[in-house]
Amino acid sequence: MSKKPEAIVFFDLDGTLFNSQIEVLPSSYQAINKLKQNNIIPMLATGRTPCEVVDLMHKTQIDSIVGMNGQVVLYQGETVFTNNIDKDVIARIYQFSKQQMDIPLSFYNYEIMRVSQDSQPAKVFYHYLKQPVPPVDDQIYLNQPIQMLLLLCESGEEHYRDLFPELTFIRNTPYCVDVFNHGGSKGNGITQLLQRKGFTDVPTYAFGDGMNDFEMFLTVDHPIAMANAVDGLKAHAEFITDDNNNDGIAKALHKLGLI
Structure with a gap:
């Protein structure tokens, strides 16, 4: 103890x-x-x-x-x-981001980081952090617990809040929005x-x-x-x-x- x-x-x-x-x-x-x-x-x-x-x-x-x-x-x-995000919620936000918003995601848990695609927004954001871009794996949430997502964007998060009331959206840098369970x-x-x-x-x-x-x-x-x-x-x-x-x-x- x-x-x-x-x-x-x-x-x-x-x-x-x-x-x-x-x-x-x-x-x-x-x-x-x-x-x-x-x-x-x-x-x-x-x-x-x-x-x-x-x-x-x-x-x-x-x-x-x-x-x-x-x-x-x-x-x-x-x-x-x-505080793991439900897999069905992640699937919904990923599809909305990909099909409606053209915004790539990052998937985080406390041991790994992955990105949904090799994109310019990812390069810009991780350069800002002085970090390498994580590996690409847009299926990682199906077999790993995910505690936080990032919207890799300079604007557009206002379109998410009403559609995903179970999540909280906080702009943490000019190039990304942190996403995690509401509360x-x-x-x-x-x-x-x-x-x-x-x-x-x-x-x-x-x-x-x-x-x-x-x-x-x-x-x-x-x-x-x-x-x-x-x-x-x-x-x-x-x-x-x-x-x-x-x-x-x-x-x-x-x-x-x-x-």
Whole structure:
């Protein structure tokens, strides 16, 4: 059984733990190490999948993640929660995307990524992420659980919402829209973790900058916004720290007395 931590700190990645060059600042590495020394668990809370951030988790020595905006939760090597999309729903949205919208998809679970076709939108999006385009397999959802889809498009997601009320659509970059079960969020992933691990009495903190962090901010005890965060998120923060290029993570953790 896992030792109960003194606290848990959740870190969004882009615009938060990552600086503008998609790097983790030296001060943040040091702060994460000090958290662990103090029996405080650092966790990633990101729209990205665990398989996308394996190298980052190794470098930071963070072994727990709320991934895909809360659709999977891994805690110290244990799969605590997954939120799989129904195969029939995936088949419907794939056919609509292919036949009516001409929008390619990506299929994600916490171990693999696939794309529906070798397309220019896929090349543009994964270049933006500085990642290679995943392999093509438009049948992957028939034999693998899928927790998140991506619409690889710069516009058009408004045509989906009424047709697929069981799903949530969140534009996460200029080139893609995250798609997952309605009600799924970073906040729900955190709630699942706390309930399933018996951590409901453990103090929780979260750092974020975007509106996909909104539910997370409503869930944790102490939400902290980066100075570069959107105004809508700042309005729900306990306080606002420095930005992601100027040691905002370390400064806030010092202020909170966690390191």
